[in-house]
Amino acid sequence: MAVVSPLPKFKVVFVGDKSVGKTNIIYRFMYDKFDTTYQPTIGIDFWSRTILSVEDTQIRLQLWDTAGHERFRCLIPSYIRDSSTAVIVYDVANRQSFLNTTKWIEEVRKERGSDVIIVLVGNKSDLVDKREVAVEEGDAKALEFGFIFIETSAKARFNIKPLFRKIVTALLGMETPSSTRQEDMVGVNYGNVSSSHVSSSDMSNTQEVAKTN
Ligand code: GDP
Numbered sequence: 001m002a003v004v005s006p007l008p009k010f011k012v013v014f015v016g017d018k019s020v021g022k023t024n025i026i027y028r029f030m031y032d033k034f035d036t037t038y039q040p041t042i043g044i045d046f047w048s049r050t051i052l053s054v055e056d057t058q059i060r061l062q063l064w065d066t067a068g069h070e071r072f073r074c075l076i077p078s079y080i081r082d083s084s085t086a087v088i089v090y091d092v093a094n095r096q097s098f099l100n101t102t103k104w105i106e107e108v109r110k111e112r113g114s115d116v117i118i119v120l121v122g123n124k125s126d127l128v129d130k131r132e133v134a135v136e137e138g139d140a141k142a143l144e145f146g147f148i149f150i151e152t153s154a155k156a157r158f159n160i161k162p163l164f165r166k167i168v169t170a171l172l173g174m175e176t177p178s179s180t181r182q183e184d185m186v187g188v189n190y191g192n193v194s195s196s197h198v199s200s201s202d203m204s205n206t207q208e209v210a211k212t213n
Contacts, residue, residue, distance in 0.1 A: 007059065008060070009059070010060070010085065011082060012063050012087060013066065013080055015087070015089070015104050015108070016087075016088055016090055017096070020089045020094070020097050022066070023065050029161075032157070049061055049063070059168065059172075061168070066079060083112070084117060086118050090138075091122075092123065092125055092138075092151065094133075095132040098122070098133040098137070098138070101120065101141070117167070117170045119148045119149075120148070120149045122151040124155070125159075138151065148166050148167075
């Protein structure tokens with residue numbers, strides 16, 4: 001009798017200060033939409049999407065969107081604890097959010113040691129005139145810690161797919177150096193295989209969704 005192996009699932013947790021664009025990065029990836037109104041994440045939101053990866057392998061990414069607000073900080077360690085990837089986001093137009101990535105790095109290291117893929121993301125690269133963090137600074141920080149680095153703009157749809165492509169490639173153990181040019185990277189098909197979302201208001205359903213998808 002043929003044995004059907006379960007779909008490989010990877011938990012990816014998004015952390016960073018509030019308002020840096022975590023929700024919109026996920027929203028852009030999931031639905032190719034952008035929300036101009038700011039609605040802070042309450043607690044934790046859960047999103048799940050199956051994607052076709054290299055050589056037609058299907059994998060499932062479980063995306064966990066955390067609230068940057070102090071009030072919910074205590075929830076975050078438990079979500080980091082069993083994640084395979086931590087995406088640490090800052091806003092390139094907000095220097096403090098970049099400086100605070102050090103705290104987020106410590107938080108992730110405390111829970112996962114070095115047993116986790118860490119991606120540093122400088123979001124809002126479209127805010128050219130308001131930029132407070134040079135791309136070289138983000139790159140240098142990532143190099144110092146051995147992280148993957150990428151700048152994105154959820155608003156301008158810039159580098160969102162490459163961000164997830166880097167995550168998938170790293171998860172499949174085929175990470176390419178951060179300096180690798182986009183066009184050199186392996187193809188990853190992000191067709192709408194299937195997706196789901198559970199907001200923190202119905203978190204009791206989360207395990208159900210995670211299992212059934
Ligand atoms: P979160 O708290 O980190 O989840 O941040 P949100 O995704 O809710 O975004 C916070 C605010 O920043 C919202 O007003 C968004 O419209 C805005 N925002 C998010 N991403 C971008 C971006 O790439 N560029 C610009 N200009 N604004 C963005």
